[in-house]
Amino acid sequence: MRLLSVLAVAKTASLARAATTYDYIVVGSGPGGSPLASNLARAGYSTLLIEAGGDEADNPTYRQMGNFIEACNDEASRWDFWVKHNDDEKVDALYKHTTWDTGDGTFYVGLDPPPGAKYLGIQYPRAAVLGGCAMHNAGVSSLAQDDDWNIVANLTGDLSWEAPKMRKYLKAIEKNEYRPAGDPDHGYNGWLSIITDDPSWAKATNTTGVRILNKFAEFLGQKASDEVTLLSQNDILSASPDKDYTSSLYNMALHANSKGERSTPGDYVRATLSDPAKYPLTLKLRTLVTKVLFNESSTTPRAIGVEIMEGASLYKADPKYIPGTKGPVSQVFASKEVIISGGTFNTPQILKLSGVGPKAELEKFGIKVVKDLPGVGERMGDNYEASIRGVTTEPIPAGLTTSIFRTPNAPTKKRNIYAWCGPFSFEGFWPGFPDNRPNQWECALVQIGPKSQAGTVRLRSADPQDTPDINFRFFKEHGDQDISELVAATNIMRETWKAAGAPALPIQELHPCPGELGKAPCTDAMQKEYTQLQAYSHHATSSCAIGADSDPLAVLDSKFRVRGVSGLRVVDASAFPVVPGAFPVVPTMMLSQKASEVIIADAKGA
The missing domain is CATH 3.30.410 (Cholesterol Oxidase; domain 2)
Structure with a gap:
């Protein structure tokens, strides 16, 4: 059943558009990328959505919200990032869930590892799957505080970010299933079902x-x-x-429907692909983006596409990765823009691999500097x-x-x-x-x-x-x-x-x-x-944040554009200047809806 579903999606995608040049390329299918790609295609723009993982839509481990613990542990989608909480490794080793590789295919978790065990760090799982981390989380739906939106308006002078104006993006995506019909605070025709316990x-x-x-x-x-x-x-x-x-x-509110089934941005992508309107959306699964391609013939470098490596489990965070495995490398192009929605960890990595980031760090690894942008990967919060x-x-x-x-x-x-x-x-x-x-x-x-x-x-x-x-x-x-x-x-x-x-x-x-x-x-x-x-965490944000023109560590402007280059934006949780409220998943979907509006307006005005 799951294999048939993946094949069906691939077939629909290939019918939608077979060319190697698209209007837009969106990298990453999580709460930022999936809604954006779907909205761009529904506006008539040919859009390629690239996801490193597969599609688990028909897998009950993911579909039933009550199975979120199993989903988060599942190797079918899990990417293991081993992170640090402190600069001092000895302090981190006092964290009682510090994890070690025993060398025999198992992990040791605790404070007294066996001799010869390799220190890994603190597990921070992310989901490589259509829909991103909205496919393995507990579904908690919470909103940003008003000041978390207002800070963007204050930093940039863009008053469209003021909190009262951001509510329309929740209403646009929401299919509310717990409030009386007609509540003016909520939406009832969106793609994201929200229920309460x-x-x-x-x-x-x-x-x-x-x-x-x-x-x-x-x-x-x-x-x-x-x-x-x-x-x-x-x-x-x-x-x-x-x-x-x-x-x-x-x-507690959850992004699920009344049947207890998970509601995610991946559902919106599948609905867009299967719509009789034949929107020009192409979905490319099991594809790792290795870098953004630039045309540097003018003063301001312009993003023109991405380099990709195709195959399953190519990223070393994947527990199924086999050392030395590589896939065929090719290029795909965007006539309008490339949009990175890889998440708080992978978006800054992709930018840096592409030559956009702190100059000294890029030169350390022999990466040609396209734009010295010191704030990429900095000021991350949680x-x-x-x-x-x-x-x-x-x-x-x-x-x-x-x-x-x-x-x-x-x-x-x-x-x-x-x-x-x-x-x-x-x-x-x-x-x-x-x-x-x-x-x-x-x-x-x-x-x-x-x-x-x-x-x-x-x-x-x-x-x-x-x-x-x-x-x-x-x-x-x-x-x-x-x-x-x-x-x-x-x-x-x-x-x-x-x-x-x-x-x-x-x-x-x-x-x-x-x-x-x-x-x-x-x-x-x-x-x-x-x-x-x-203490622990699992809501990382702000590693490529929107900021003021005068801030040397600002990565994006208020329209999600990467500073110092053209044709390149970031639309995901890394864009928030501060951690938005208690759970960033729904605020990120709202941010994606706003980005859709901004990008489509820019395209029509071009």
Whole structure:
């Protein structure tokens, strides 16, 4: 079934256009690239969409949202990036999920590797598949804070980025399935289905899960009697002007349909390919882009196409990669523009391999400099994530308790934590994650508005099959403040646990304060040390950011154009100047919709 699906897509694509020159080439089919390529083709422009992975549309591991853990671990799409959290490898080695290659085809995860094991680092899986990481994530749909959009307007003077004007892009892509029809804040005819969790569990009064929920509502200043109403009617994707300042319980939104099936940008691509209108979209799967091609005959170099290597599992992040494997190399051309949507790790790598990036770094690897652009691969950011986890005496019957709130020590009046609690385990990524235990209970925390953006994506070599050197440099800037906010949120979560009562109590906390809840030693100092070493992340952004004309590290202008060259844009999460809210997947799709509008308008005005 899956093979037939891939062949059908390939056949449709080849019928759409067989030439080697297109109006547009889009590199990468994730939340940035897939919507953009589809929109360009629907506007009548011949468009080639290139994806290094395959298509898993008919694979239930990916289609059913509830299987996201299996999807994230699946070698059919998984690319393993082994990243650093710090400059000091000895500090990173204290991260409890540090991974080592044992040399016998297995991994060791932990703090005491066997003799001879090769240090790999911290696993950061990405998805090489049509639809990108929207195909293996948990589907959490969240919006950027207003100031995350306004910063672009403030930096560039482009007022089209002002937050109230960005809402139309959500409405354009959204097929809302949880709000009453006609809600002016939402869209109902887009390609992205969005649902919310079933909150009916909260109706079971005086259960351990509801008692925890009651305590949480108390902390938020909300009435416990209003819980079911809050969970069922409080819109987590609200357009309210005070939403960024409102601490509340919510019902988690997911990019899935009412059947629990994942909704992704890849669906939009397949719909575009199969549409009777025969839009001029070509999809090229299992194809690795090795560099952008430039015409340098004029003062400003112009992107004219890309070099590609065809074949499956050609990138060394792919666990199925066989050393020495290469594929046939060829070139394809774009008469209008090349758009890179490879994601926060691969987009800066592709630009650098193409000669666009910091001059000294390019010359180090013998790469001809097309444009010295110092900011490529710099100032990467991410949401810090942490959790408090324990084991209860008896299972706690509950669904997810989701909230967005402000800790008392937040530096502004805006909320700074997105949290969800329930009988699950999530503590970051490592081969084979998670570590499930009977009667587990956890609150996972995502920090909104991290203060540090000191991460980098730099080349290891000039080999396009090699992975880049990725270092997040956690907590390098204003680290004490960020760590303190996470600890404050953890303390709040712990207090809600104490309200569970019998038969859940006593709870054995596993981390950050091991031992019986309320009796084990647990100071803020202990928790800060634990958080600094064990925080994790998986929402990388900003490695090729939009910025001001006066900023030497700005990579893009407000129209996504790469500075200093022509015919080349970047449309993906790497373009955000700051991390957008708590989960960047939907903001990236909104960004892609805006880019579509901008690029089509430029084409019509040319």
